[in-house]
Amino acid sequence: xxxxxxxxxxxxxxxxxxxxxxxxxxxxxxxxxxxxxxxxxxxxxxxxxxxxxxxxxxxxxxxxxxxxxxxxxxxxxxxxxxxxxxxxxxxxxxxxxxxxxxxxxxxxxxxxxxxxxxxxxxxxxxxxxxxxxxxxxxxxxxxxxxxxxxxxxxxxxxxxxxxxxxxxxxxxxxxxxxxxxxxxxxxxxxxxxxxxxxxxxxxxxxxxxxxxxxxxxxxxxxxxxxxxxxxxxxxxxxxxxxxxxxxxxxxxxxxxxxxxxxxxxxxxxxxxxxxxxxxxxxxxxxxxxxxxxxxxxxxxxxxxxxxxxxxxxxxxxxxxxxxxxxxxxxxxxxxxxxxxxxxxxxxxxxxxxxxxxxxxxxxxxxxxxxxxxxxxxxxxxxxxxxxxxxxxxxxxxxxxxxxxxxxxxxxxxxxxxxxxxxxxxxxxxxxxxxxxxxxxxxxxxxxxxxxxxxxxxxxxxxxxxxxxxxxxxxxxxxxxxxxxxx
Numbered sequence: 001x002x003x004x005x006x007x008x009x010x011x012x013x014x015x016x017x018x019x020x021x022x023x024x025x026x027x028x029x030x031x032x033x034x035x036x037x038x039x040x041x042x043x044x045x046x047x048x049x050x051x052x053x054x055x056x057x058x059x060x061x062x063x064x065x066x067x068x069x070x071x072x073x074x075x076x077x078x079x080x081x082x083x084x085x086x087x088x089x090x091x092x093x094x095x096x097x098x099x100x101x102x103x104x105x106x107x108x109x110x111x112x113x114x115x116x117x118x119x120x121x122x123x124x125x126x127x128x129x130x131x132x133x134x135x136x137x138x139x140x141x142x143x144x145x146x147x148x149x150x151x152x153x154x155x156x157x158x159x160x161x162x163x164x165x166x167x168x169x170x171x172x173x174x175x176x177x178x179x180x181x182x183x184x185x186x187x188x189x190x191x192x193x194x195x196x197x198x199x200x201x202x203x204x205x206x207x208x209x210x211x212x213x214x215x216x217x218x219x220x221x222x223x224x225x226x227x228x229x230x231x232x233x234x235x236x237x238x239x240x241x242x243x244x245x246x247x248x249x250x251x252x253x254x255x256x257x258x259x260x261x262x263x264x265x266x267x268x269x270x271x272x273x274x275x276x277x278x279x280x281x282x283x284x285x286x287x288x289x290x291x292x293x294x295x296x297x298x299x300x301x302x303x304x305x306x307x308x309x310x311x312x313x314x315x316x317x318x319x320x321x322x323x324x325x326x327x328x329x330x331x332x333x334x335x336x337x338x339x340x341x342x343x344x345x346x347x348x349x350x351x352x353x354x355x356x357x358x359x360x361x362x363x364x365x366x367x368x369x370x371x372x373x374x375x376x377x378x379x380x381x382x383x384x385x386x387x388x389x390x391x392x393x394x395x396x397x398x399x400x401x402x403x404x405x406x407x408x409x410x411x412x413x414x415x416x417x418x419x420x421x422x423x424x425x426x427x428x429x430x431x432x433x434x435x436x437x438x439x440x441x442x443x444x445x446x447x448x449x450x451x452x453x454x455x456x457x458x459x460x461x462x463x464x465x466x467x468x469x470x471x472x473x474x475x476x477x478x479x480x481x482x483x484x485x486x
Contacts, residue, residue: 013140041162048081169451195240271346286382390449
């Protein structure tokens, strides 16, 4: 095939990717509705409107008299608020629609902001794939497949939600891109940019700040070894991260005497501490309870003897069910000891029974972790299994894709060591670290894991290319593989 033909096909395939992105965004736009916001989304919207209409970041009901807060991470809400402010300038009086309930046109516009993040995500996946796969012609077609799948299994589910999952998924993809650029260029400027983008991850998901304490030094070691370049790289990444996160930490220190990013961590840790109390039978049952429904019905039901009926108040799996009628009744009647659900025990029963404030919740949770550290460590496996199913696929093709993509993601750091190819690590290091963090310190709802879907698909593409490259070398030694990792 001549170089001219390859060049033309490459341009044609790039045009095809652009057309696919436009088509996907049109389809997503048509799927947006004006249904009311859920509780988490409502707090995000309130935070945005209160900031840009009244000058106070607060998740309280929209009013000129709100007090500052930090319940929700700031970056997605700052961006949403900026979009709302621009809309209000272009359409005077738009923000007057924020009464109770919100006007349908206001709700629809807020959800349409998600299309910006979807577009940036699609482009980020395309650019990242182009950095790790050669030639560009193959990279473009692989990116097309990735974009189609990420839209089907992730973006479509997120455009009608005003939460942080779509935002953090987008930033994680671009973080991998900038880390790859930093590795290729070996310039401290790219490392500074990567650190700044990592800071945006932390301002979108506060857990990333804790992960950063470990990941940033590890990344610097992986990129430089223990050589002279270690300290400049460490300082460049750290400085970018700190410069991005510090203003928000200072703001919260001034207002609340707490250098934190967001609230809610005490609740999550206490809930997880309850999961750490599961006995041996419940440990095994968790793998059934947290498997996709199709896996439960087609594979696990006959093997375990469990069924969907066991999720009821009288069943073995009641502890894994969040919304039991018997638990609602027990909480209403203040029979806290009768609450069955692990989640409801940690979220409501224990705090209400012991009258715990935020600091006391955290102290109790940490003391429970210290009491049985081995049990807490072993609980990583069923909890990690729960988070493994981030695609939330309802059919076997989606389940198989989920399994192979997440397995590729989790194996990527290992492949980086085995193949001594740093691109594996740059793409996966932060998502994998967050996966481990959630497995250790949270109850790992699948939505916590869903932001890893785009990166997991990129890793799956890399595994596929690696296998094709190896097969080509075996079948035709000495010849150049048709597709390869770069």
